[in-house]
Amino acid sequence: MAAEDAVATTDGSFWAAVGGRPTFEKLVRTFYAGVASDPELVAIYPEQNLEGAIQRLTGFLEQYWGGPGTYSEQRGHPRLRMRHMPFKVNPAQRDRWLTHMRAAVDAIELPPLYEAELWAYLERAAFAMVNTFED
Template sequence: MSAIPSPGEATTESLYDRIGEEPFRRIVHGFYQGVAEDPELRAMYPEQDLEPAEERLRMFLIQYWGGPRTYSEQRGHPRLRMRHASFHIDVAARDRWLRHMRAAVDAQDLAPADRDELWAYLEHAATFMLNA
């Protein structure tokens, strides 16, 4: 049984704790469905099958938001900029990425505060990846 925080006491409950794993699975799957139909973005994924990329993003987001550390256990430190350095990521690519991610996030029934917290990170991360 977990303790109830006292009034004014901060809680450390993560987004993962609040929403669980399934919404992350659905968001990432929906995102990659959009990527598969987007010729410009699809060209950035060298693998014929998008499933490995889907699994990596899902594991990363789950870990980032407080879930199991499977991503780091299997792949080490995320090193996002380094791992994406070979791809030409300009503002147009970022915006395409965000458009598909926005549709995937909005398709979920998340509490507004959870959705906003997730979206703020995704926008920041997408901009952080710009390299062209």
């Protein structure tokens, strides 16, 4: 997406500015392709098929960034920390998550200001999900 295209939106949301659903879907699918290839990280996902996780993360990110509110309509309040509590998320897993998410963010080739805003959020969210320092 060219920078001049990114700022020409009808609703003014980040979601629309970066290309809407197709951009977030590419981001999340690229991320989960990395997760699927990472035995230590994929082990914390309860499902064999990651499609459910792909749809949930896509919906969450779309809603967070100004897209449709489908995530909350289907699942209620995001409650990210609460939803992740059943899973051991330590700093090493956080770092693996960030490695795959960094590759995914790079793959969507956003204009620099949008990329920086998205990455800052994802990095903060990843640090907030750590719930143990045990291996």
